[in-house]
Amino acid sequence: GNACVQHFKKNNWWVLSIDMAANETADANVLVEKDATWVDQETAVLSQVGSALSDSKVDAVICVAGGWAGGNAAKDLAKNSDLMWRQSVWTSAISAAIGANYLKPGGVLSLTGAKPALDATPGMIGYGLAKAAVHQLTKSLAAKDSGLPDDSLVVAILPVTLDTPMNRK
Structure with missing residues (x-):
């Protein structure tokens, strides 16, 4: 997210950065409470986005939230x-709600899926399940x-591996 900002x-x-921690580079920040329910996160985010934008609309909503966990x-x-599910589906669905409420006509909503989730993901079932849901969304x-x-x-972008500090290790 920081590299995108x-x-x-x-x-x-x-x-406008929406994350669990403020981004100093962003013009405005919306902070998400990690342990809140999906409904409570959406409600809080939509309210804070509305306050940050006043009556303005945005050209793009770009969701790059996510993570990875292996396992069968x-x-x-x-x-x-x-x-x-929390890291990929909740964030994508909340981004969709932001788009529905604050995106300009002709605007762009970009979500992050995953190329591996186009096929079976037996060594990372939870990841594949969540990313397939993002594809459906x-x-x-x-x-x-x-x-x-x-x-x-x-x-939806469908990366194989994202260029992140963790993935470079």
Whole structure:
């Protein structure tokens, strides 16, 4: 997320960062309480985004939240799936709600899926489950009557491996 904020700021975009910690580079921040329920997170985020934007709308909503957990059905399936659901599905669905309420007509909503989730993911079932849900959400949001503004573009990037400090180790 930080690299995206830096990139957009370098290109003179106004940036609202939504995360569990404030981003000093962003123009404004919305802080998410990690342990709140999905409904409570969505309610709080939408309220804070509304306050930050006043009556303005945005050109793009870009969700790069996520994480990775491996594992198959033999150990910690529910635990890993729950974590992946929170990190990928909750954040994507909340981003969709932001788009429905604050995206300009013709704006862009970008979510983060995963190329491996197009196939079976036996060594990372929770991850595959969550990313497949993001793919479904993307298709549904791109369809007519999804609740997004007219002429919105909805995309999901499908990376294999993201260039992050953790993945470089």
